[in-house]
Amino acid sequence: MESSQQRIKIAVQKTGRLTEHSQDMLERCGLKLTRSKDRLFCYGENMPIDLLLVRDDDIPGLVSEDVCDLGIVGLNVVEEKRLELEAAGQNAMFKQVFALDFGHCRLALAGPADAEYGGISSLENKRIATSYVHLLNNFLNSNSIRAETVYFSGAVEIAPKLGKADYICDLVSTGSTLEANGMQQHDVLLESEAVVIQTRAPLSDEKQALVSRLLQRLDGVLQVRESKYIMLHAPRSALPRIRDLLPGSEAPTVVPLEGTPEKVAIHAVCRENVFWETLENLKAAGASSLLVLPVEKMLA
Ligand code: ATP
Ligand code: ZN
Numbered sequence: 001m002e003s004s005q006q007r008i009k010i011a012v013q014k015t016g017r018l019t020e021h022s023q024d025m026l027e028r029c030g031l032k033l034t035r036s037k038d039r040l041f042c043y044g045e046n047m048p049i050d051l052l053l054v055r056d057d058d059i060p061g062l063v064s065e066d067v068c069d070l071g072i073v074g075l076n077v078v079e080e081k082r083l084e085l086e087a088a089g090q091n092a093m094f095k096q097v098f099a100l101d102f103g104h105c106r107l108a109l110a111g112p113a114d115a116e117y118g119g120i121s122s123l124e125n126k127r128i129a130t131s132y133v134h135l136l137n138n139f140l141n142s143n144s145i146r147a148e149t150v151y152f153s154g155a156v157e158i159a160p161k162l163g164k165a166d167y168i169c170d171l172v173s174t175g176s177t178l179e180a181n182g183m184q185q186h187d188v189l190l191e192s193e194a195v196v197i198q199t200r201a202p203l204s205d206e207k208q209a210l211v212s213r214l215l216q217r218l219d220g221v222l223q224v225r226e227s228k229y230i231m232l233h234a235p236r237s238a239l240p241r242i243r244d245l246l247p248g249s250e251a252p253t254v255v256p257l258e259g260t261p262e263k264v265a266i267h268a269v270c271r272e273n274v275f276w277e278t279l280e281n282l283k284a285a286g287a288s289s290l291l292v293l294p295v296e297k298m299l300a
């Protein structure tokens with residue numbers, strides 16, 4: 001029987017934009033999850049890994065306080081917490097260990113679409129509404145701008161309409177929310193995506209080995225998304241040209257073909273999308289019997 005001491009706890013968002021992707025990534029790493037009745041916990045059936053389902057804002061704190069070993073959360077939340085702790089004279093007890101390439105967004109300043117913006121100096125003595133007070137103050141200080149930050153816990157985009165602020169500093173992905181509220185984006189403070197953070201508290205060798213294994217599998221999951229396995233036949237003489245045409249591939253495997261010594265089969269993993277144009281170019285270079293297959297798993 002495993003003690004809970006040896007199980008890894010990962011804090012993930014309970015409901016929100018990161019929830020589905022976070023669980024999906026872990027499932028692609030081979031983790032089978034069962035949700036508890038109270039829906040606050042997911043039990044890892046086949047690996048000693050459990051999920052704690054919480055609000056995203058609580059994740060850096062839970063990892064910092066070593067309640068959870070790992071957390072999956074937006075870099076925006078991580079950096080805000082780091083600055084908040086720094087402002088209180090404390091060191092963040094978590095470190096970023098992996099970038100997950102989903103949940104992309106940016107923390108940006110925005111103002112009324114019909115008002116002229118003459119760069120950062122336009123913010124001088126203005127009121128800026130945000131949920132990211134520390135990131136905003138840090139940005140203002142490093143640009144020597146004096147402005148008033150107005151804290152909004154949500155719906156920041158309505159602050160100007162309510163007459164509570166002149167500008168906002170909020171997360172933007174497509175920009176449609178800004179547009180719908182008659183605003184335009186200005187300076188970007190932070191480019192964000194979902195990341196894995198780990199507690200700075202030392203883990204047992206056994207737990208650290210499991211974390212490393214999980215991170216390696218996550219890396220494989222990211223690589224596999226873009227990768228294709230490509231197979232073709234070609235005259236031996238066309239090999240150099242074909243090698244140049246194979247997109248993002250390492251040294252291909254070249255296999256002789258029975259009965260036709262002048263022809264070979266070429267197999268390669270391409271770490272980029274393979275487009276029709278590429279196949280047409282390969283064919284023009286002498287390739288035949290072209291096959292492109294999806295890659296299901298990859299371990300570097
Ligand atoms: P919670 O109830 O967990 O506190 P929340 O409302 O704070 O949820 P969500 O709106 O679900 O959070 O966003 C979670 C994360 O998704 C953000 O912190 C950010 O990293 C990322 N994200 C990606 N695109 C956007 C976007 N357009 N707006 C807001 N967040 C985004
Ligand atoms: Zn939140």
